[in-house]
Amino acid sequence: MTNILNPIEGVVYQTDEKAQAYLRSGSWVNDTVGGALRKSALRHPDRPAYITDEATLTYRQLDERTDMLAAALLDLGLAPGDRAMFQLGTTLETALAVLACYKAGVIPVCSVPQYREMEIGQLIERSQAKAHFVQADFSSFDLVDFAGKMMARHASVQHLIVTRGKAGMAGHALDDLLAQHTVDSARARLKDLPIGPRDVLSFQLSGGSTGLPKIIPRFHGEYLGHSAGWARQYAIDESSRVIWSLPLMHNAGQLYAMMPMLLLGVTTVLMPRVDIRRMLELIQTHRVTHGLSIGPIAPHLIAFQEIGQYDLSSLKLFATMSRADTLEQHMGVPCSNLYGITEGLLLGAKASDPIFVRHHTQGGSGCADDEITIREPGTDRILPPGSTGEMCFRGPSSLLAYYADPVATREALTDDGFVRSGDMVTEHCIDGRSWYAFEGRLRDNINRGGEKIGCEEVEGCISHHPAIADTKLVAMPDPIYGERACAYIIVRPGFAAPTIPEMVQFLSSMGLAKFKCPERIEVVEEFPTTRVGKVDKVALRKLIAERLAEESAQADARGVEP
CATH class of the missing domain: 3.40.50.12780 (ANL, N-terminal domain)
Structure with a gap:
């Protein structure tokens, strides 16, 4: 029987009977993510695991460096079952950080760098994260300063770890942590660490219509098996090479760009954007x-x-x-x-x-x-x-x-x-x-290029604007992102409707991630309703789609971009 070695309160686990059945059928892999990487490194030590414009890491290098970093994380006082917030882009350092956590049994909360006070604060409270990983050079926004402020507000966060930049007095630079162990000392530190296939691997996030992302536990053997299934579906094997330029911490990034590499020996070409x-x-x-x-x-x-x-x-x-x-x-x-x-x-x-x-x-x-x-x-x-x-x-x-x-x-x-x-x-x-x-x-959300935006969450924030009596957020079609957010608003008497820049500034000041902000505002006197008196969002989506099509046709007739 494969036991759960690090049970976490609040996580529901598969039954022993089902777990054994899935292991027997091959739907789960009887290994940990760290174990899978070590096996691939033994089979293909000099094969590129990750290729970027900055550097290439072979399987041997990736296995050794993640061992060294995992040992350093344990030295900080982190332990199997502890959670860590992640706000990192698509870089080699991100791969090192997340794989080191997997080897140490530390559970990444797979957030995105674009999240701000509202999302990160509640995710920290819900997960009781003990560490916060951020990337110093992700954008012009100072994630290091932001993480320091979040650490000061939330008592559970004890460690700030910074990639691709200086950590300051309150944090630890990833490069400094990597230098604390040799390969031999790291492997001695990790040798008897209890982690099994049924332990929680990561906390992935689900987009939703009614508020902040919900937390989905994923498990070592389950996640490896899930990735093996899609690899079979696409005829991917150890000779394959995959290219990935989207967020690495997303469920898709983990399953498409990380797990096949660990399990099969696939080479992944990473792009930061x-x-x-x-x-x-x-x-x-x-x-x-x-x-x-x-x-x-x-x-x-x-x-x-x-x-x-x-x-x-x-x-x-x-x-x-x-x-x-x-x-x-x-x-x-x-x-x-x-x-x-x-x-x-x-x-x-x-x-x-x-x-x-x-x-x-x-x-x-x-x-x-x-x-x-x-x-x-x-x-x-x-x-x-x-x-x-x-x-x-x-x-x-x-x-x-x-x-x-x-x-x-x-x-x-x-x-x-x-x-x-x-x-x-x-x-x-x-x-x-x-x-x-x-x-x-069926659900009331917007899929902006793979990022889910919960309409009710954003509507709740917009409704705090002093000029707005009521608002409804709907998806409008977009040729690049698939969908963007359009806010229909009813303006209070005596007020002017806010512009898009004014709205973005207002919502950002509330701590809402910028990508969730509406990218178009439509002023109406009232919302259409269904026969039972509910706001008819289907009609609102149809209305904005027709308006965009009309504007595009007019622009084509003038020979200009819409």
Whole structure:
């Protein structure tokens, strides 16, 4: 029996019976993330694990340096089961920091650098984080100073760790921590550390419609198995090379850019930000085999007119959230759509799958133990094969419970333990297998290039503006990000409607992350309502979509950019 070695109060664990079944079937991997890295380093010591424009780390180097850093974290007083906030970009230092935490049993709270007081403060309180990792050179915003202020406000945070810059009096520079151990002394420090496949690996965050992200525990053996499943689905093996330019701490970044590298020996090319020209150069130079996009990469690629100048013949597949047919025609390589949700389901299709599957669905699951049902929205009633409805799922990696949040858990699960995705899909049965096409969302949120914005959270902040009597936030279509936020507002008598810069400044002063702020404001006298008297957000979304289309047509007629 594989035991839970570091149980955490507030985390719901899989039953022993199910855990053993998943280990036997291969849906879980009987190892830890640190153990998987050590095995890959023994098999491929001199193979590049990560390649960036700044440096390349081989598997041996990555394994040794993460051992040294993990030992230093333990020396600070951190221990298995402790939590650490993460606000880091896509760099080698981020890979070192998160992998060192995994080896030390420290649980990253996988936040983003764009979060501010509102999000970080509540996440620290909910997770009781003991450390805070920040990147000094991420942007013009001073994350080091910000983290110092958060540490002063929250008693649980005892350690500030800074990458790519000076830590100041209150913190520790990552480079200094790396220098505290030799490889031998580090491995002696880590030798008897109790961490197992069923222990919590990370706290991932789920976007939602009603407030701050909910915390989703993910587990060592489960997460490795989840990644192995999608790698099979895309025909990725140890000879593959993946390119990644989006956040590394996201669930997608971890599953697509980190776990296959650890488990299979895949080489990952990391980019700190989206740069289409540089991405194409790196694909050509490093003979990348697989590209992945959950945000605005595909639209930028489609708009890039010089793509024919680059040798993309090494690419076996480029996967994106949508528009795979247009992207394939433009790039001249096989492309497929994908789907992912942090609550534990990944869908995709490989290059050899039928064109209809790759271009007109988001694919299928690569895990035989996943169960997917299509249900009538708002009910538990299962619809017949081939139906359109809410996709619900249950399996080896699916959510059992949000961390210490029974109310949100009850809302997220059906009576028989399936996760409600909140997404409408159509099931297509082809050659005896089910594939799922995304049709839209049921939940009140906005997906801005992969970042989820909860409408009710932002509406609550906007409503504090002295000029605004009421507000509703809706998604408006965008060719690059898929969706952006539009705020419909009712202005109080005697006040002027705020401009976008004024609104962003107001919301930022409240501690709201900038990417959540509305990017358009529409003033109305009243909101449309449904027949039962509720605000009709469907009508508001349709209205702004029609207005944008009209503005675009007028701009085209004038020969200018909309």
